[in-house]
Amino acid sequence: MSHLLPTLPFASLSVKSPSGPAWEFLILFLVVILGPPIVRRFRGPGIVGLIVGGYVIGPYGLNLIGAGDQTVPELGQLGLLYLMFVAGVELDLALVRIHRKAVAGFAALTFAFPLAFGYLVGFSLDWNVAAALLLGALLSSHTLLLYPTVRQAGLSAETGVATAVGATVLTDTAALVVLAAVSGSEVEGGTPATIALQLVVGLSVLIGFSLGVLPLLARIAFRYLGTDRVVRYLLAFASFLAAATLAESFGIEPIVGAFFAGLGMNRLVPNEGPLMERIDFFGSAVFVPIFLVSVGMLLNPSVMIETETLKLAGLFIVAGIGGKTAASLVAHLTMGYSRPQATLMLGLTIPQAAATLAATVVGFNIGLFDQSVVNAVLVLILVSIIVGTLLVERSKAKVAPPVAVGQRLGKRILVTVEDPAQAPLGFTIGARVAAPDTGIVRGLLTSSPDDAHSRSSLLDELSAAGFAAGVDTEPRLMVQSSLADGILNAAVAEEASFVLIGQKSGAAASAFGTSGEAVAAATPIPVAILLGQTATIREVQLVRTEPTGANHTPTPAARVAEELANRIGGTRVRTRDADGAVRAKELEPGALCIAPAESWQLLASSDPPEGAAIVIVLESGMPWIEDAAEALPA
Amino acid sequence: MRVGSRGAAVRCSTSVGTACLVLVAAAAFSGCGTRSTSPAAGTFTPATPGVLTVATSDVPSPGFWEGTPTHLTGGFEYELALALADRFDLRSVRIKIVSFHRVVAGDLDGADLALDLITPTDARKEHLDFSTPYLNEAPTVVVRSGTSISDLATAQDLQWGAIRSTTFVDLIDDLVAPDDPVRIYDDQHAETLALLRGQIDAAMYDLPSAVAIADNSHGRLDAAAQLPQPENIAAALPEGSDNAQAVDSAMRAFIADGTVHDLLEDWVGSDAANASKSIPLLHTTLS
Numbered sequence: 026m027s028h029l030l031p032t033l034p035f036a037s038l039s040v041k042s043p044s045g046p047a048w049e050f051l052i053l054f055l056v057v058i059l060g061p062p063i064v065r066r067f068r069g070p071g072i073v074g075l076i077v078g079g080y081v082i083g084p085y086g087l088n089l090i091g092a093g094d095q096t097v098p099e100l101g102q103l104g105l106l107y108l109m110f111v112a113g114v115e116l117d118l119a120l121v122r123i124h125r126k127a128v129a130g131f132a133a134l135t136f137a138f139p140l141a142f143g144y145l146v147g148f149s150l151d152w153n154v155a156a157a158l159l160l161g162a163l164l165s166s167h168t169l170l171l172y173p174t175v176r177q178a179g180l181s182a183e184t185g186v187a188t189a190v191g192a193t194v195l196t197d198t199a200a201l202v203v204l205a206a207v208s209g210s211e212v213e214g215g216t217p218a219t220i221a222l223q224l225v226v227g228l229s230v231l232i233g234f235s236l237g238v239l240p241l242l243a244r245i246a247f248r249y250l251g252t253d254r255v256v257r258y259l260l261a262f263a264s265f266l267a268a269a270t271l272a273e274s275f276g277i278e279p280i281v282g283a284f285f286a287g288l289g290m291n292r293l294v295p296n297e298g299p300l301m302e303r304i305d306f307f308g309s310a311v312f313v314p315i316f317l318v319s320v321g322m323l324l325n326p327s328v329m330i331e332t333e334t335l336k337l338a339g340l341f342i343v344a345g346i347g348g349k350t351a352a353s354l355v356a357h358l359t360m361g362y363s364r365p366q367a368t369l370m371l372g373l374t375i376p377q378a379a380a381t382l383a384a385t386v387v388g389f390n391i392g393l394f395d396q397s398v399v400n401a402v403l404v405l406i407l408v409s410i411i412v413g414t415l416l417v418e419r420s421k422a423k424v425a426p427p428v429a430v431g432q433r434l435g436k437r438i439l440v441t442v443e444d445p446a447q448a449p450l451g452f453t454i455g456a457r458v459a460a461p462d463t464g465i466v467r468g469l470l471t472s473s474p475d476d477a478h479s480r481s482s483l484l485d486e487l488s489a490a491g492f493a494a495g496v497d498t499e500p501r502l503m504v505q506s507s508l509a510d511g512i513l514n515a516a517v518a519e520e521a522s523f524v525l526i527g528q529k530s531g532a533a534a535s536a537f538g539t540s541g542e543a544v545a546a547a548t549p550i551p552v553a554i555l556l557g558q559t560a561t562i563r564e565v566q567l568v569r570t571e572p573t574g575a576n577h578t579p580t581p582a583a584r585v586a587e588e589l590a591n592r593i594g595g596t597r598v599r600t601r602d603a604d605g606a607v608r609a610k611e612l613e614p615g616a617l618c619i620a621p622a623e624s625w626q627l628l629a630s631s632d633p634p635e636g637a638a639i640v641i642v643l644e645s646g647m648p649w650i651e652d653a654a655e656a657l658p659a
Numbered sequence: 660m661r662v663g664s665r666g667a668a669v670r671c672s673t674s675v676g677t678a679c680l681v682l683v684a685a686a687a688f689s690g691c692g693t694r695s696t697s698p699a700a701g702t703f704t705p706a707t708p709g710v711l712t713v714a715t716s717d718v719p720s721p722g723f724w725e726g727t728p729t730h731l732t733g734g735f736e737y738e739l740a741l742a743l744a745d746r747f748d749l750r751s752v753r754i755k756i757v758s759f760h761r762v763v764a765g766d767l768d769g770a771d772l773a774l775d776l777i778t779p780t781d782a783r784k785e786h787l788d789f790s791t792p793y794l795n796e797a798p799t800v801v802v803r804s805g806t807s808i809s810d811l812a813t814a815q816d817l818q819w820g821a822i823r824s825t826t827f828v829d830l831i832d833d834l835v836a837p838d839d840p841v842r843i844y845d846d847q848h849a850e851t852l853a854l855l856r857g858q859i860d861a862a863m864y865d866l867p868s869a870v871a872i873a874d875n876s877h878g879r880l881d882a883a884a885q886l887p888q889p890e891n892i893a894a895a896l897p898e899g900s901d902n903a904q905a906v907d908s909a910m911r912a913f914i915a916d917g918t919v920h921d922l923l924e925d926w927v928g929s930d931a932a933n934a935s936k937s938i939p940l941l942h943t944t945l946s
Contacts, residue, residue, distance in 0.1 A: 095795070147699065156699035212916045388699075392912025395701035395904040 049096055052082050052089050057314040070170065070410050072378060075314050076403065079321020090322065100312075101319025105383055106283040107312035110265035111304060112168070112197065112379050113287015114294050119433060119462045120191035127188045131356050132195035135374050138355075139164040139348025140203070146344045150337075159207045159388050163402065164345040166200035166380035169193055170410060171373055171417045179426045185366035186424075189373040194288070197380045201284055202228065204384050205277040211391050213276040227275030235268050235285035243293050244495050252492045258303045264290055280383050295465040297437065299497045320382055320403070323389070329400040337401035342408050349375050365423035372416030377402075377409040434523050434551065434588060435462035440498070441469040441512050442527035445483045448490035448500075450558050450638055451527050454617075456496045457593045458523060466491070467519055468500030471511060477504045509543035516550055524552045525640070530632050545643035551585050557638035563615030565594025569602055570621055582621035586642040590619045612637035700912070701904030703747040706771050711744040711752045714770035716759040717847045722871025722927040723776065728756055735867070735926040736774040739793065742918055743772075746909050758845060760824035763787070765898060772906060773895040776865050778826045783895070788903045791910040792891035793919050798830055799869035799885045799938060802861045803854065808883045811835065811942060818842065820850050820859035826890060827863040834886060835941075847872075855879060865892060866938070867927045874928065884941035 043051075056078030061071030082089040090097055121128050140161035147157025169190060172181075180186050205228065210220045246260050265286040272282030294301050328334055349371055357367035385402045388394040435458045440451040448468065455466035468487050472480040484500050491498035505511025516524050526541040545552040567590035570583050579587070590598045594617075612618055614636030621642045633639050706712055715736065718724040726732035731754065740752045757768045759775060765786025767773050772790075779789035800808060808814050814835050820842045821827040831841050842859055844850035851872060853859050861883075864872060869882040894910065896903050913919045 150698055152699040153697035156697050160699070211912070389908075390911055391915040392700055392908040392910070393697075394699050395908045397701075397904065398699055 075317035076321035079318035080324040083322030085325040097319050101316045104312040104316025106269050108379050109280045109283040110287040111308050113284045116194045118291050120187045121194050128191035131188050132192035134352035136165045136196040136199050138351040142344035142348040146340045155207045156393050162200045162203035163381045163384035166197050167374045168378035170376040178421045182427045185362050185370045189370040201281045205281045208278045209276050227277045235289040239289040292460050292463050295463050298465040323399050328396045334397045334400050338404035341405040365420045368420035369424050372413050375409050376413035377406050433462040435459040435464040436522040438466045439521040439524045443471050445486045447527035447558050448487045452491045452494035456494045466496045466498050468498035469503050472504050512544050527555045553640050553642045557633035559638050562617045565590050565598045566618045567600045568620035582642045586619050586621040700908035703902045703905035709750045711749045712770040713740045714755045714757040714767045714773040715775045721875040735922050738922045763824050776892050777895050778890045779893050787895040790894040790906045792893040793910050794892040795889045796866040797885040797889040798863050799866040800861050801869045802883045804881045817860035820862045871927045885938045
């Protein structure tokens with residue numbers, strides 16, 4: 026046969042072994058696609074599949090992507106920034122606000138114990154101060170990997186869970202501050218005084234930019250450039266790159282900047298909103314997996330099975346899990362958490378992933394840690410995830426789900442309008458009410474079946490109104506012959522925490538009541554009716570009513586009205602006493618009057634003048650509103 | 660309390676907490692910033708106690724090893740060796756001159772490591788361990804001033820030279836495919852001399868080295884073109900060396916803290932540190 030080859034055209038074919046960017050990306054994406062499901066088949070966490078996959082294709086595995094490759098590590102660095110940005114954006118700052126004392130207490134414990142234990146381990150190994158502190162910092166942070174499991178069990182509002190979740194904001198921030206200090210001292214050098222000065226100035230500028238300037242700029246950019254969803258995503262992307270660049274220019278690790286950018290953008294990117302969906306999508310599809318794969322490429326089994334590495338891993342596990350256990354134990358003994366609650370909090374705070382990996386990779390990149398430490402930390406991560414999973418699985422059934430007190434007022438707001446002209450004000454109100462709870466605003470345009478075709482073209486108008494108010498409302502057309510039924514169904518389907526119903530006129534209410542009244546009467550959700558429209562809210566007037574509730578406390582509707590006024594008006598709330606009825610005709614242009622409805626008849630006489638608006642919080646007397654009011658901060 | 664002010668209170672307490680943490684961390688840092696290594700970054704045990712022994716092939720080598728083997732006065736790789744010695748708390752650096760082909764074959768003549776602009780290749784990894792690359796530079800063509808190398812056809816007409824066992828031998832054959840066989844020299848000095856004498860028209864070096872050689876030629880040589888694909892340059896250690904982790908960590912530290920960049924600027928010049936932007940690209944068979 027062989028003598029025939031030269032005569033065949035195949036003989037001139039040349040097939041090269043695959044190489045180049047296309048091949049590298051193919052390998053990477055195969056790992057991202059196949060790694061997590063394979064590990065999940067064995068009931069392991071998907072993150073392990075990515076790390077192990079990174080090892081398989083990396084220089085210590087099949088060497089499909091060699092040690093000198095620049096593409097994967099650089100993309101991995103971008104993924105690391107993305108991961109820290111998402112970590113900051115996802116954190117529920119409202120929980121910190123609501124449970125601030127418990128959160129601060131538990132955060133101090135769950136940060137300080139592992140930090141101290143980690144530092145002692147480093148000290149006992151004769152590490153220098155920077156390496157020992159960084160070890161303490163990486164052990165003190167944690168990642169809420171198991172929060173989805175707890176949330177699915179209906180425990181997200183449970184006090185212990187909320188405290189642990191809120192504490193994550195503070196522990197991760199503190200850990201990253203220590204990381205900034207360590208890397209600053211190692212990379213920038215100088216005397217302790219200059220290091221401290223550099224750090225204080227750098228962090229001050231970074232915090233000022235991330236929590237002050239960045240949200241302001243982003244809000245403006247979302248309003249004027251953000252009508253395109255791609256642009257909104259790119260603006261979010263650019264925000265963490267800007268903060269990372271700023272951090273780096275002050276000698277602070279860029280991941281610290283990315284994390285603070287996430288905290289700054291937290292309110293503008295609600296967790297359940299469409300922008301967060303896109304951030305999550307690209308993060309979980311591309312950037313974060315590539316970072317995890319790039320970490321896996323550092324995994325070296327020959328180093329991992331060395332006695333030295335295993336000794337380090339053992340010490341890290343004792344210090345990390347021991348520190349978190351000590352924190353939960355002290356919380357159980359001194360803060361009033363039951364044993365199952367404390368165990369659940371421990372299970373939530375044990376898993377180490379994002380911030381731990383980030384700090385470890387930074388320590389490796391600045392030459393503070395060698396491969397043994399990195400591999401030992403990877404063992405710690407694996408063990409922490411397994412232990413955390415076991416603890417959560419065991420304790421979640423023993424913790425009683427919280428008594429249903431309704432969800433936070435601004436968590437999911439449904440704004441329905443019949444007239445698109447009311448949409449700008451409706452969405453502005455929705456955005457302001459949602460902001461403290463980092464909630465989302467959904468838009469609904471109501472229509473009768475006969476008008477459905479002609480009104481669908483108005484959705485763009487609603488969408489633009491939402492963007493102008495700084496929220497992505499993803500408006501939908503609701504076609505229903507019964508308006509009340511339609512709104513009710515939508516509110517239940519959306520799990521709305523507050524429904525604002527735009528109504529053209531109070532006088533238009535039928536003798537049998539308005540749609541809002543019908544909705545309020547039938548659903549355990551706070552409902553308010555918006556009458557009139559104003560281009561700008563210049564003043565918020567809150568109508569106070571005589572306390573008529575049990576023990577002469579304000580009625581639930583009055584409390585909801587007061588909370589709405591505070592959220593919408595901020596410092597510009599003027600209170601006025603109710604004198605039988607709201608004198609709507611006296612409102613100045615730009616005024617928004619918020620009143621609890623004491624009687625349905627009030628609506629009939631409350632059409633505001635041109636340029637002013639009224640929000641009437643309905644009160645049905647049903648038990649729901651007591652529950653919803655309970656959810657409001659005292 | 661209004662929501663706005665409550666949010667401000669949380670932000671304020673966060674800021675105060677952060678400031679406190681910074682101060683505590685800063686206070687704890689009285690022992691930081693010494694730049695010396697710790698066991699967390701690997702341990703270094705020299706072949707000769709207190710001395711870092713470094714193998715290299717050419718001294719002097721413009722910009723990289725200045726002076727003589729017995730009286731070194733500076734250079735990028737020499738200063739890098741000093742920085743390594745400082746990090747490992749070693750009191751001095753000793754140089755061993757070992758030809759390049761011996762070094763890449765794994766013979767460091769008892770040195771702790773080699774600093775000789777070595778590119779880690781699979782073949783070399785069979786005999787040596789490599790650190791994290793401290794440079795990633797494009798192979799660059801040096802010609803006599805006035806020699807044109809505007810395109811691949813012109814380059815193919817030239818007589819090329821390369822140093823024995825360097826990656827440049829194969830690179831010239833694969834990417835340039837010159838009409839005449841590449842002439843091989845034992846060291847950089849011999850090759851540069853051949854270039855100056857007109858025995859060869861073009862030689863290939865790593866970019867910073869090419870810039871330094873051209874700068875030291877008093878206008879007789881010119882770094883005329885760079886190839887499209889840069890190569891890593893790393894420290895080589897004896898295969899299985901226990902010092903690999905420590906050297907690896909040290910190189911990462913030197914890259915992170917700017918030591919490598921500063922040394923490159925100091926000894927090869929700021930032009931070399933940014934030369935990739937100013938030297939034209941030679942479009943080869945791969946580009």
